[in-house]
Amino acid sequence: MDLTAKIKDVLNVETIKLELIKTAFGKPDVYFSKIDARLLIFWYLIISLLPWFTFNNTILITIIIYTTFLAIISRVSPLILTLLFIGIITELFTIFVVTTFFAGVNLDAILPILTLSMKIFIMSIASVSVFASMSPEKLSDGLLSLGLPAQFSFAVSYAFRMLPILLDEYHQIFQSYRLRGLTPEKHGFLKWRLIYYYIKVIIQSFYPLMLNVAKRTRLTVEALEVRGFSYSLHNPEAKKQKLSYLKFKKQDYLFIISQTIIILLILWFGATFPS
Amino acid sequence: MVSLNQPIVEIKDVYYQYPGAKQPVLNGANLNIEQGEFLAIIGGNGSGKSTICKTINGLIPHYFSGNYDGEVTVKGKSVKDQAVATLSHHVGYVYQDFQNQLMKLTVLEDVSFSPLNFGYKDYKEKAQQALELLGITHLQDKTIWELSGGEKHLTALAGALALNPEILIVDEPVAQLDPQHATELYDKLKFLNDELGKTIITIEHHTEFIANYCKQIALIENGKVMWHEDVKKGLYNITKLQETHIYPPQVTQAAMQLDSFASNDDMPITVEEAVDYFKDYYFLPDSSRYKPNLQITNSATVSVSNLQHEVKLLNKERRRVLDIDEIIVNEGDKIAIVGNNGAGKTTLMKSLAGIIKPKQGEIMVNGIDVLKTPVEKLSSHISYIYQNPEEMFIQDTIENDISFFGDVRNMNQDDLYEHIAESLNMKNLLPLDGRLLSGGQQRRSSVAIGLGMLPTVMMLDEPTASLDIGNRKQLVDILHSIRDKVKTVLIATHDMQLVAEWATRVIVMEHGKVIFDGTPKVLFDNVEIWKQAGLKLPQIAELSLALNIHPALSVDEFVGRIKEAQVNGFNG
Numbered sequence: 001m002d003l004t005a006k007i008k009d010v011l012n013v014e015t016i017k018l019e020l021i022k023t024a025f026g027k028p029d030v031y032f033s034k035i036d037a038r039l040l041i042f043w044y045l046i047i048s049l050l051p052w053f054t055f056n057n058t059i060l061i062t063i064i065i066y067t068t069f070l071a072i073i074s075r076v077s078p079l080i081l082t083l084l085f086i087g088i089i090t091e092l093f094t095i096f097v098v099t100t101f102f103a104g105v106n107l108d109a110i111l112p113i114l115t116l117s118m119k120i121f122i123m124s125i126a127s128v129s130v131f132a133s134m135s136p137e138k139l140s141d142g143l144l145s146l147g148l149p150a151q152f153s154f155a156v157s158y159a160f161r162m163l164p165i166l167l168d169e170y171h172q173i174f175q176s177y178r179l180r181g182l183t184p185e186k187h188g189f190l191k192w193r194l195i196y197y198y199i200k201v202i203i204q205s206f207y208p209l210m211l212n213v214a215k216r217t218r219l220t221v222e223a224l225e226v227r228g229f230s231y232s233l234h235n236p237e238a239k240k241q242k243l244s245y246l247k248f249k250k251q252d253y254l255f256i257i258s259q260t261i262i263i264l265l266i267l268w269f270g271a272t273f274p275s
Numbered sequence: 276m277v278s279l280n281q282p283i284v285e286i287k288d289v290y291y292q293y294p295g296a297k298q299p300v301l302n303g304a305n306l307n308i309e310q311g312e313f314l315a316i317i318g319g320n321g322s323g324k325s326t327i328c329k330t331i332n333g334l335i336p337h338y339f340s341g342n343y344d345g346e347v348t349v350k351g352k353s354v355k356d357q358a359v360a361t362l363s364h365h366v367g368y369v370y371q372d373f374q375n376q377l378m379k380l381t382v383l384e385d386v387s388f389s390p391l392n393f394g395y396k397d398y399k400e401k402a403q404q405a406l407e408l409l410g411i412t413h414l415q416d417k418t419i420w421e422l423s424g425g426e427k428h429l430t431a432l433a434g435a436l437a438l439n440p441e442i443l444i445v446d447e448p449v450a451q452l453d454p455q456h457a458t459e460l461y462d463k464l465k466f467l468n469d470e471l472g473k474t475i476i477t478i479e480h481h482t483e484f485i486a487n488y489c490k491q492i493a494l495i496e497n498g499k500v501m502w503h504e505d506v507k508k509g510l511y512n513i514t515k516l517q518e519t520h521i522y523p524p525q526v527t528q529a530a531m532q533l534d535s536f537a538s539n540d541d542m543p544i545t546v547e548e549a550v551d552y553f554k555d556y557y558f559l560p561d562s563s564r565y566k567p568n569l570q571i572t573n574s575a576t577v578s579v580s581n582l583q584h585e586v587k588l589l590n591k592e593r594r595r596v597l598d599i600d601e602i603i604v605n606e607g608d609k610i611a612i613v614g615n616n617g618a619g620k621t622t623l624m625k626s627l628a629g630i631i632k633p634k635q636g637e638i639m640v641n642g643i644d645v646l647k648t649p650v651e652k653l654s655s656h657i658s659y660i661y662q663n664p665e666e667m668f669i670q671d672t673i674e675n676d677i678s679f680f681g682d683v684r685n686m687n688q689d690d691l692y693e694h695i696a697e698s699l700n701m702k703n704l705l706p707l708d709g710r711l712l713s714g715g716q717q718r719r720s721s722v723a724i725g726l727g728m729l730p731t732v733m734m735l736d737e738p739t740a741s742l743d744i745g746n747r748k749q750l751v752d753i754l755h756s757i758r759d760k761v762k763t764v765l766i767a768t769h770d771m772q773l774v775a776e777w778a779t780r781v782i783v784m785e786h787g788k789v790i791f792d793g794t795p796k797v798l799f800d801n802v803e804i805w806k807q808a809g810l811k812l813p814q815i816a817e818l819s820l821a822l823n824i825h826p827a828l829s830v831d832e833f834v835g836r837i838k839e840a841q842v843n844g845f846n847g
Binding site for chain 1 (some may be wrong): 332334338356359360363368372374375377378379380381384388389391392393395396398416418419420434475585586628630637649650651654658659660663665666667668671679680686691706710724728747846
């Protein structure tokens with residue numbers, strides 16, 4: 001296979017769809033998936049909020065290394081990681097260009113922005129590794145037990161259920177546009193006309209999708225009524241049954257202890273070698 | 276408890292008008308359903324079939340507002356006094372678009388959704404019991420989106436069964452399933468009815484299924500229940516009212532044509548009964564059987580060679596979905612592509628249209644290499660019409676949708692659009708949004724959109740799915756009428772009656788391979804092939820085979836061969 005064929009093999013809608021689905025539906029065999037959902041949500045909040053209380057770059061870099069390690073053992077899809085890194089690199093590049101333009105080659109302006117980027121990066125990578133290894137059902141039950149309204153937690157799990165359907169339908173509509181559409185005759189400088197055409201179609205395809213979904217929702221709401229969902233909203237017994245499986249086990253306590261130690265170690269390390 | 280004489284469902288003088296509608300949908304409907312009935316509700320589109328079912332499970336009047344009058348009781352208690360949630364313990368409902376009633380990610384989660392909502396401690400057992408009843412326990416850990424259409428339908432049914440209701444309502448199961456799965460579903464419903472005494476109500480257009488499975492039949496027209504009879508009497512009644520677009524089973528039609536004075540007791544409705552009925556008749560051999568097809572010219576419009584395609588699966592494996600040595604489509608061909616779900620019909624069509632680029636092989640359409648040409652340049656040569664018309668509506672009105680292709684190419688084709696709208700009898704639909712149309716209107720619009728591209732070859736994916744018999748007839752007429760514009764037509768379908776009525780050539784696919792390519796008659800004769808591919812023959816062809824004669828494609832042909840035999844008196 002030559003290079004373009006290889007790229008086409010990796011970067012096509014079908015592959016992207018599969019990767020997204022894999023990310024969304026969780027992996028039953030990774031470490032995070034065995035931990036209680038409420039604990040993971042709590043852990044995620046700490047790891048992503050912690051960086052905002054410090055300007056110590058050592059701490060930030062250590063947390064980045066740690067969370068990246070976690071992302072790797074959670075087997076986050078390479079596609080998602082690649083996208084994340086492309087985002088980071090282009091951001092750094094833009095920062096560099098802009099600061100060079102306004103302030104000349106001078107690190108003073110770059111460093112604070114770099115710190116900010118690190119904080120955002122930590123949030124993103126922690127969320128990818130936690131939420132990609134949690135099944136949607138677990139996430140939704142976790143939210144419910146933390147006291148969020150049942151409508152909200154149902155919406156979360158239903159969104160995951162709809163995701164593959166929406167992806168498929170979007171793809172079909174996109175193809176519909178292409179079937180009847182017309183690519184520009186002249187591609188223009190750096191093919192900009194072609195790129196502009198595709199961006200337009202990508203955006204336009206969302207409108208029919210939204211209308212189709214809106215139409216379908218009517219039936220879904222009706223079916224929810226029949227299947228007793230609105231009844232369950234006023235029924236504490238239903239919630240109790242639903243969440244009865246959520247119990248702290250040995251591995252959860254181990255998780256609390258190990259994470260506390262690791263975070264303390266990171267903080268100590270940062271305090272000893274500040275930068 | 277229900278006393279022995281009291282019907283399990285009683286509908287008395289029910290009127291209902293949807294909010295904003297100009298006319299009532301139910302207009303004084305009366306229907307009594309006894310415990311243990313297997314009732315088919317028939318009637319044209321918009322006659323109120325689904326609406327009457329929604330009065331039984333309480334969605335009307337509790338969920339839908341609107342004008343409601345009359346009295347519905349379930350197990351002796353008024354529906355008005357019970358909440359929808361309470362009623363769902365007595366009435367299970369499976370929608371026509373059952374995909375939308377599946378709420379959860381995995382099968383077990385979804386089936387236990389209802390019992391869990393009611394807070395039952397044994398919700399898992401209840402769900403597992405329902406799965407076991409339908410024999411789909413092996414699916415319980417699968418995610419919904421991995422399932423095939425038939426498996427999803429069974430999951431929806433299991434979800435309704437999980438509360439152990441006495442009554443099950445199934446809305447048009449055959450419309451969305453392939454024939455094999457539809458038969459499987461009816462077998463399970465029959466089991467629930469025979470063995471567990473559940474009352475089953477199906478909304479159904481296909482009289483062949485009604486004849487084989489249902490015990491009672493009720494006709495609804497203009498919001499009224501016209502009659503409610505046992506199945507034999509009911510199907511006989513239908514023969515008297517063919518103008519309502521409902522047709523009796525083909526074997527009944529055949530018997531009717533022979534003896535229009537026969538009473539309902541003599542009429543066969545299933546193939547078995549028909550074999551008995553026709554066993555003493557003599558048949559002429561089929562004279563048209565080996566006639567070469569003269570219409571076909573020898574210019575290849577489409578040629579496919581060594582085509583292979585594979586898709587990636589979740590576990591990083593690849594599965595081959597197309598493996599075709601050669602297909603040559605000549606100008607003037609009317610080809611039906613048949614085979615089970617997953618046989619590769621849609622993949623083949625999308626490859627021909629250039630939407631999917633197969634890994635290997637060559638496709639030529641009008642001398643253009645499809646694999647090297649972008650979709651946008653192919654569509655004026657070969658157009659593809661989606662199975663779901665809604666995915667083709669990308670503009671705000673049907674008129675704009677039809678002209679979209681021409682408009683972006685600056686073509687002035689107003690005359691053409693005018694002509695299309697006229698010949699498909701859809702001028703009134705032009706200013707409307709496609710999403711708001713009925714199933715039949717949507718299908719017509721999607722064909723019009725395809726014609727607007729003036730293609731040489733047109734491909735339609737499952738055009739008769741979810742159409743009632745009236746709309747189906749109309750579509751067949753449309754297919755015949757577009758012959759002056761489009762020379763070559765390919766259709767992917769499960770509808771073998773359509774194949775028999777329309778196609779000059781059938782391609783049978785299985786696991787991505789072509790296992791048969793020839794005329795419908797030769798295919799129907801080839802029992803191994805169609806059994807292997809999981810096809811369900813039209814009743815009249817099945818009857819012919821059971822009588823050991825060459826399969827007839829239509830009722831007229833079947834009857835025609837009898838009459839001559841009686842005069843000449845020799846056997847074929």
